[in-house]
Amino acid sequence: MGPFFHRHPGLTPYLLLAPALVWLGVFFLVPLGFLGYQSLQSGIYPNFEFTWEFSNFSEAFSDYRTQLGRSFLYAALATTAALLLAYPLVYWIAFRAGKWRNFFLLLIVAPFFVSYLIRTLAWLNILADEGPVVGFLQAINVLGEDGRLLATTFAVVAGITYNFLPFMALPIYVSLEQIEPRLLEAAKDLYATPTQTFLRVTLPLSAPGIVAGTLLTFIPAAGDFINAELLGTPNQAMIGNVIQAKFLESLDYPTAASLSFILMATILVALLVYAKAVGTEKLTG
Amino acid sequence: MSTAARTWRLVKHHSLTVYALLVCVYLMLPIAVVILFSFNSPEGRFNYVWNGFTLDNWVNWNSVLGIQDAIETSIVIGLVATLVATVIGTMAAMGIVRYSFRGSGGTNLLVFLPMSTPEIVLGASLLTLFLNSTTVFQLGFWTIFIAHVMFIVSYIVVTVKARLIGFDRHLEEAAMDLGANELTTFRKITFPLLLPAIVSAALLGFALSIDDFVITYFVAGPEQTFPVFVWGIARVSVPPQVNVVASAIFLVAIAIALANVLWQYRSAKRLQGAA
Numbered sequence: 001m002g003p004f005f006h007r008h009p010g011l012t013p014y015l016l017l018a019p020a021l022v023w024l025g026v027f028f029l030v031p032l033g034f035l036g037y038q039s040l041q042s043g044i045y046p047n048f049e050f051t052w053e054f055s056n057f058s059e060a061f062s063d064y065r066t067q068l069g070r071s072f073l074y075a076a077l078a079t080t081a082a083l084l085l086a087y088p089l090v091y092w093i094a095f096r097a098g099k100w101r102n103f104f105l106l107l108i109v110a111p112f113f114v115s116y117l118i119r120t121l122a123w124l125n126i127l128a129d130e131g132p133v134v135g136f137l138q139a140i141n142v143l144g145e146d147g148r149l150l151a152t153t154f155a156v157v158a159g160i161t162y163n164f165l166p167f168m169a170l171p172i173y174v175s176l177e178q179i180e181p182r183l184l185e186a187a188k189d190l191y192a193t194p195t196q197t198f199l200r201v202t203l204p205l206s207a208p209g210i211v212a213g214t215l216l217t218f219i220p221a222a223g224d225f226i227n228a229e230l231l232g233t234p235n236q237a238m239i240g241n242v243i244q245a246k247f248l249e250s251l252d253y254p255t256a257a258s259l260s261f262i263l264m265a266t267i268l269v270a271l272l273v274y275a276k277a278v279g280t281e282k283l284t285g
Numbered sequence: 286m287s288t289a290a291r292t293w294r295l296v297k298h299h300s301l302t303v304y305a306l307l308v309c310v311y312l313m314l315p316i317a318v319v320i321l322f323s324f325n326s327p328e329g330r331f332n333y334v335w336n337g338f339t340l341d342n343w344v345n346w347n348s349v350l351g352i353q354d355a356i357e358t359s360i361v362i363g364l365v366a367t368l369v370a371t372v373i374g375t376m377a378a379m380g381i382v383r384y385s386f387r388g389s390g391g392t393n394l395l396v397f398l399p400m401s402t403p404e405i406v407l408g409a410s411l412l413t414l415f416l417n418s419t420t421v422f423q424l425g426f427w428t429i430f431i432a433h434v435m436f437i438v439s440y441i442v443v444t445v446k447a448r449l450i451g452f453d454r455h456l457e458e459a460a461m462d463l464g465a466n467e468l469t470t471f472r473k474i475t476f477p478l479l480l481p482a483i484v485s486a487a488l489l490g491f492a493l494s495i496d497d498f499v500i501t502y503f504v505a506g507p508e509q510t511f512p513v514f515v516w517g518i519a520r521v522s523v524p525p526q527v528n529v530v531a532s533a534i535f536l537v538a539i540a541i542a543l544a545n546v547l548w549q550y551r552s553a554k555r556l557q558g559a560a
Contacts, residue, residue, distance in 0.1 A: 016380030017392060019373035020438050027435040028399050031410035038413045085308050092305035106542070107309050113538035114316050115496050117515045118531040121523055122315035125322060128333045165312065215401070223403025226498070230519065240405045247409055247503065253416070260409045264402065271401065 039257035048253060056258040064242050064259060071238040072266070074153075074228075075221035078160035079168070082217050083210065085161070086169035091202075094176040108169050116163060120230050123159050124150065127231070156236045159227035167216035175209030176202070211278050219267055239263050316535065323528035330522040342525040346533075349526045355514035356530055362426065362510065363494040366433035371487045373434075374441025375479070381442070382449040400439045407436060408503030415504060424506025432504045433497065437490040444489060448482030481549050488545060492538065 039056055041048040061068070093104045111119055126133055127149040137143040149155050179202065187197040225240030239259060246256035296303055322332055326339040347353040381392060399407065411432050415422040422428055456478070460470040498512035505513050515527055 010386075013380040013384035013386040016376045016384075020377035020442065021392065021395060023373060023434060023438060024395050024399065027411065027414070027431055028407070029395070031407075031414040034413040034417050035406075035410040038417070085311070088301060089305045089308040092301050096302065096305075102546070104305075104309065106539075107312060109542075110316060110535075110539070111312060112492065112496070113535045113542070114319055115498075115512055115515070115531055115534065117498055117512050117519070118319055118527065119315050121515075121519060121527075122318040122322075125318050125333055126314060130334050162311070162315065219401055219403060223405045225405065240403075243405055243409060244502075247412060253413065256409065257413060260406045264406045267403065 035257050035260055038253050039261050041254045043254075045251040045253065053254065056254050057262065060255050060258045061262055063255075064239065067237050067239045067242050068262065068266070070236070071222050071224075071240065071263070074157050074160060074236075074238060075218050075224075077157045078164065078221050079214055079217045081157065081161040082165045082168040083214070086165055086213065087172055087210075090169050090173040090176060094173060105173065108166050108173075111162070111166060117226065117230075119163060120159055120226055123155065123162070123231060127155055150231060151233045151236075153232070153236055155231040156227050159231045160221050160224055163224075163227065164217040164221055167220070168213035171212035171216065172206055172209035175206045175212075179205050208278075211274070215271070215274065219271075222267060223263060319528050320532045320535070323525055323532045325525055325528075327525060332523055332525050332528070342529045346526050346529045349518075349524050351509060351514055352511075352526055352530065355509045355511045358426070358508060359495050359511040362429050362433060363491045366430050366437060366494050367487050367490040369430075370434045370437040370441050370490050371483060374438045374486065374490075375445050375483055377438070378442045378445035378449055382446055382452075396439050396442050399436055400443075404436075404497075404499040405503075408432070408500040411435070411500070412503045424504060425508045428504040428506065429501055429508060429510065432500050433494045436497070436500060437493055440493060441486040441490055444486035445479065445482050448479060452478065481552055485545065485549070488541065495534070 037050060038048070040050060040053050042051045042053040042056075043049050089108075093101055093108075097104050114122075125131065128134065129148050129150065134143060134147070134149055137149070138145060138147060143149070183201055183205070184197060187201045192200065223240050225238055225244050228236045228238045228241050240263075243256050243259050243263070246252045246259065322335070323342055324338050324340070325332055325335055326337045326341065328334075328336045377392075377396070380386075381389065381396075411428070415424060415428055422431075457470050457474050460474045461467075465473065495510075496512065497510075498516060501510050502513055502516065509517070511530065515523070518524070518527065
């Protein structure tokens with residue numbers, strides 16, 4: 001391979017890149033094309049016909065507006081909750097945990113070592129009607145006698161928050177860890193209070209981590225259907241539940257495909273707005 | 286000062302620590318529950334409430350119909366998909382970092398996009414491709430394999446790329462100066478130095494593959510990986526054997542992660558010693 005590369009040095013990067021790019025092209029880009037093709041078809045399974053059926057989009061949107069809105073609401077709530085839980089934790093790990101840092105980082109990623117579905121099923125045990133959490137909340141009258149946590153919006157949002165918390169925590173940790181300690185000392189020397197130091201030095205310097213963590217949490221959360229399916233009821237159904245059911249149960253491929261596009265387009269718009277606000281460099285690393 | 290007041294002052298002073306430790310408890314709680322309920326002997330069909338300790342579930346872990354086949358399928362797909370994705374992903378990372386070429390912006394975008402697309406869209410779009418070309422693709426083992434390589438490869442590229450960016454190219458130049466050709470330099474210098482990053486990337490890839498449910502569910506057809514099996518059985522009732530398998534995977538993964546950290550630490554130290 002040596003002489004060939006010497007004669008055509010310009011080809012080397014393309015040869016190295018070719019297998020991965022071809023794979024992503026054929027099995028990521030081309031399928032998106034097929035999804036678009038499917039979304040403009042009409043008819044009933046298995047006889048679909050390509051008819052430029054743009055009304056699929058408007059009908060899907062008006063029929064499932066509620067679930068779409070709910071997806072983005074739940075994703076926003078879960079992202080906020082994850083930020084509020086993760087930031088103080090990784091701040092403490094980065095600045096206070098000392099030699100125990102790596103141990104606590106392992107704790108953050110440990111949930112990944114339990115399968116996603118099984119983690120979510122574990123919340124069924126924890127939030128069970130006869131379980132200790134519900135019992136305690138009933139005893140202190142936070143929940144009524146017949147009050148429950150399962151099959152509520154709370155359970156679904158809590159499940160999503162739990163499942164994506166590590167995605168929020170790790171990028172923030174990385175950005176906090178890179179902060180030059182001398183900057184914090186300088187702020188202190190200039191008579192900044194701890195609160196001022198945090199608000200004007202630490203927080204702005206950890207902004208790239210917050211940006212990355214927000215994206216890594218929000219995007220998968222908006223498309224999730226597992227938490228709503230296992231911990232909620234049809235009243236908590238998200239857009240992912242509709243797409244999944246249309247594709248695999250009612251075999252209404254055109255509607256499912258247009259809903260997938262609506263979901264992706266909405267996320268993409270949000271991403272572009274976000275990218276414009278914070279700069280693309282931070283997004284693609 | 287009363288004890289209550291003193292405790293309150295202590296908590297207030299260490300409020301950040303208390304908060305951080307509470308979040309850790311929250312993170313660990315479901316894991317503890319999964320492991321705990323793998324030792325439960327449930328009273329009825331449902332393994333939701335603690336009833337009594339038993340080792341039966343661990344001894345007879347494969348007594349549930351289909352569980353062993355599903356876990357074997359998961360492992361085989363994980364290994365094959367990780368191998369392919371690691372090879373082509375490492376090559377791509379080398380191409381991106383080592384060369385300037387036309388279209389590098391587009392290449393980075395193509396690598397980044399699958400990671401920022403919701404899994405349900407990845408699964409749905411692959412399913413439409415496969416459904417529209419049934420003469421080439423039948424849903425099953427190979428469509429799962431194709432899907433897994435697709436979504437793993439971006440993570441491999443990003444992981445290996447990070448290491449390549451911090452790579453000291455003087456080592457390679459020294460080898461070339463000493464008469465090594467490109468292939469020998471790659472084999473003796475570049476590859477061994479990259480190996481820790483490649484191993485980390487492959488471990489990540491395998492973990493992603495074995496845990497994936499959403500994409501797999503769309504393209505699996507009649508094939509069952511472990512997560513697809515769990516999803517199916519969750520609609521009826523989850524037997525404690527599922528907790529056994531999950532606990533076993535957790536313990537193995539923790540052990541591998543620790544071994545990997547230790548090995549990276551050692552090879553970093555050895556390098557420092559050599560320099």
